[in-house]
Amino acid sequence: MDTTTEHGVRTVETRDELDDVLATTDRVLAMVRTSGCTICRSMEPILDIAAKATDATVVVFNPKRDLDAVDAFDVRSVPTLLLFVDGTLLDRRADGFVPAEELIEFVESESEPGT
Structure with a gap:
């Protein structure tokens, strides 16, 4: 079931x-x-702030119903932040709490997949 917050x-x-x-x-x-x-x-x-401050779609995913996703994205701890550009995994973070400004910088990274 896909739901969306007000932000x-x-x-x-x-x-x-x-x-x-x-x-x-x-x-x-x-x-x-x-x-x-x-x-x-x-x-x-913080995710709400990032959703308002960037053009990215922000998604929260609990893989309890789909454990294959844990392997597919090599998730070893939570929270894990995955940044996708054009459907390709560009970058990841799994370092705990991330402040809003740092998360926005991560989302707005100018890197392209494969660089």
């Missing part, structure tokens, strides 16, 4: 839903989280 952060529950977002959006920031992750919860307002 534009979308929640997807399956890899198929995430793939649909990636297929229709140029730049996507996806946070992989679990429901018991306190750092993940503390990142939610």
Whole structure:
């Protein structure tokens, strides 16, 4: 079930839903989280800020219903932030809480896939 917050952060529950977002959006920031992750919860307002401040689509994904996504994206801890450009994984962060300004810089990175 795909839901969206008032600030534009979308929640997807399956890899198929995430793939649909990636297929229709140029730049996507996806946070992989679990429901018991306190750092993940503390990142939610930061994701709202990033959604308002950038042109990226911001997605929250809990892979509990689709564990293959954990392997596909090599997720080893939560939160893991995945930055996609044109459907290709460009960059990742798995270093805990990220302040808003730093997250916006990460999302607006001028790098292209493969560089």
